[in-house]
Amino acid sequence: MCIRDRSTGLNGAVYALAFAPNGDLYIGGSFTDPAYPYLCKWNGTAFSVVGTNTDIGGAVYALAFGATGNLYVGGVFTNAGGNASADYIAKWSGSRWESLGTGVNLTVFGISVDSGKVYASGSFTAAGGLTNANRVAVWTNGSWQPLDIKLPGTTTYVYSFLPASDGSLYIGGGFSTLAESVNAESGQVALNLNVSSGSANTYPRMQIIGPGKLYSITNYTTGAQIAFNDLTLLAGERLDLNFDPLNLKFTSSWAGRGSVLRYVNAGSDYGNFYLKPGINYISLFMDKSTTTSATKAWMAWKPRFWGIDGALLE
8 A cells, every 4th residue: 555645745655554542543654754754643634743753763564552542563663762672563652652571573563452462463583582472472461471372384474463352363474384284273282171169269289290391371261371481391390380379389390490480471470370260261381292201280279268167268
């Protein structure tokens, strides 16, 4: 798509459009008009700059507004508005540019905002320094997290990303079944349970036995997630994860592992991971093991405190 306005001289390729809550149209692309290069807005009468004409120094491929009116911008730019961490993706608050952590390390082609979470897709191989958050990642709880999916190949790009109302995620890009055994896979789900916690919140204890690379544990009922970075279990290594807030412990049977908590991504809900009353859907996401040893996992749960009448004491 191309856009041209004779009165201002704006011209060039347009890659992204988004309406602001007030009705202004925000436009991103590769246009390089000196007054508003790469990003501008149209109020129905005239174009104007977003911030200053030096804030964005490269093409803009993605635009999306959040529920609070913040604009999220993705592309090939770095240091948006002079912010050294606002690389390839940045947030415009209406008065200044802000980073999303340390950003990502390569181009962002798609952005979608849903329920306070910012999803990004592109050619990047790390988000917030996490190498397992590559090509698709989500900004939530003030940090970048990987998604529970493994895409084939390492050089194919993800161009678009759409969360659906039923919780599904639709991802589009250059990956395909050509020369690949699968199109996209969620790896090995070692534990996928529908469990009931009775009438009060309970705190689970999990044990995971390697080999395999552990990515995340998610309670889709509460939305709580614990994401791990670069945690590859040895064959026979046993992780013991106790989520009781009065006795919170993550330990490994391998003495050389050190602190398991150092593998937990910032922003994870490990201090508030519980089962709510009724049914809970729990998923443990691990990459497939390439050895003949099997990955095993089990989970137990109990209330935090019990009274004489069997109710949870607050």
